[in-house]
Amino acid sequence: MRSESNRAPTIRDVARVANVSTATVSRYINGAQKFTAATEERLREAIATLGYKTDPLARSMITGRTRTVAVVILDIRNPHFTGIVKGANRKALDLGYNLLFVDTAERQSGEVGMLRELSRRVDGLIVSSRMPDSDLSALRDLQKPVVFFGRAAGEGVHSVSADGRSAAGMLARHLIDLGHRKIAYLGYPLARWDSERKGGLTAALIEAGLTPQYFAAEAPTLEAGEKAVGEVLMGSDRPDAVVCFNDLLAIGFMNQAQAAGVRVPEQVSVTGFDDIPFSRFTSPALTTVDMQSEAMGELALVRLLELIEGTLVASEETLRPRLVVRASTARKAAPLKSDV
Amino acid sequence: MRSESNRAPTIRDVARVANVSTATVSRYINGAQKFTAATEERLREAIATLGYKTDPLARSMITGRTRTVAVVILDIRNPHFTGIVKGANRKALDLGYNLLFVDTAERQSGEVGMLRELSRRVDGLIVSSRMPDSDLSALRDLQKPVVFFGRAAGEGVHSVSADGRSAAGMLARHLIDLGHRKIAYLGYPLARWDSERKGGLTAALIEAGLTPQYFAAEAPTLEAGEKAVGEVLMGSDRPDAVVCFNDLLAIGFMNQAQAAGVRVPEQVSVTGFDDIPFSRFTSPALTTVDMQSEAMGELALVRLLELIEGTLVASEETLRPRLVVRASTARKAAPLKSDV
DNA sequence: TTGTACGCGTTATCAC
């Protein structure tokens, strides 16, 4: 069924066999027109016998479209980003697009250059990054549509996020309802979403007449969560609830706290953000907020394609988070000791 | 610093400005030759002022190389595959290649067609798949190098895997050393690696004069692990150790077993495969075997590039797994009841 | 060392 030659059949081969011009073959392939029954039949047959497939590269060369988009994320091992990629992949398959994947974890520097390289190979980019605002503006010069996560980078840039401020508020009110008064935030200041969550938490606590303690983790990871226990729980003024920047931190924190003899949630309630799949399987199961990772990935891809098609003007979109109460938060027990 | 026109500068623009031919520019770009100091200087300057960047599409068109490889996996949410992608991404960045990512979870059918489409856009493919052998042979017709995971698909196909047989043997001997006699295997028969692990376990048990019980999960997931508890533990002849096909199954299983009042590891030891990051954070921490997911991803990419360069003849490569003993396995306690 | 001329496979444009 396949031609003897190694060379893949071209539109010219089809034209010769079907006894038409290459232009006609092209129009047939792209279904742009009607044909006489005779030509249509000859075309169909020639294409079938030759096993002709149009070359996407050559097509891109002239149309300027690659039907490929880049998805650039910080660390695929973080289930939040895994969800984003999963969602973007699903929509990409639905809509006939390809995904160029880049995990930038090991390449903090030269990110702008890499994006510039990438942008020549794709029709648009989905980007999650910690790069400074000064670099962000450079991305507008790429002349390619970009969808960001977690922040409106202004003028002509579309962004998709979940409402971290209200998510933090949900957690705060949940903890306050449980009787907690000394609430700490274990943040990761380098993350794009940290200030939003910190701000939302702070606002809700202040509204209740409380003041949060702040701590900073070294990374948004399980290991960093473990490390943070010493600083957060072993001080003189131990908090009775800890809100962690994400579920990874929370899980690592909870685990190490228990290893150090602190009971969760009896002595300290712990929460995260994201609702990653494992949060249901920790011990105790983790109270968290679903930040809609997969939906963000889907939405980012859909909006990006709309930007590419020109049917959308860039703007900001925010998904609604959902509080997920599990066993790592509980009503505060009678205080075992009084603090100074 | 950038030309006024919207059009990106081409090799012809550079040639005109530098007062040389396009051929000279091309040779300069590709560093294929020495030049007189004068021309070199003019070229350098023209390229800099125009901000010229070579168009990868046009280059691919003529070289037949895209510097892009596809990585096709089953489910990015499974940390084993996450590790593979992570490793492949790392090496790809190192070596200046791009990764075209596809998660096939939602597209079980039409996989061969999709790979055929993909293969026209890339120089080679890294594939993890459950497709039947009959389809595998079709991939050889792609005329593109392919690296598979977990199985040598024969003739001209390179494969990378971790030794599941010996990994299962390690777990078996570990459990036997702990005094376990009734050992069950909770498999996932559709997976490529299932029979290898099952076989290795069986062989090691038989060598010790034992016979395993076999169970099958519906999926290689946390949820399927939960579901399997009823069948595995609630029968008349409860095993005192369960080896699960992967860590996800094991974690789900362990969690639900405990919820059902079965103590781990006191009443039943549980193990998995893969050593995913979370396995250290479950309660109890999971005994498992490190199947070198990231190293597999790295190796797959390196070997694929060697296949592309033609410096490698296809073959099989197997990584050595590493037993990771944690708290989910323990010495068998004195039997609480005797079995019929 | 450098230039000329052509080819890669496709689509767009203009005739007919």
Place this chain on the structure above:
DNA sequence: GTGATAACGCGTACAA
């Protein structure tokens, strides 16, 4: 409805 042909941007014989 169909055909001839010029692009698209680059690499590379071959000639000079």
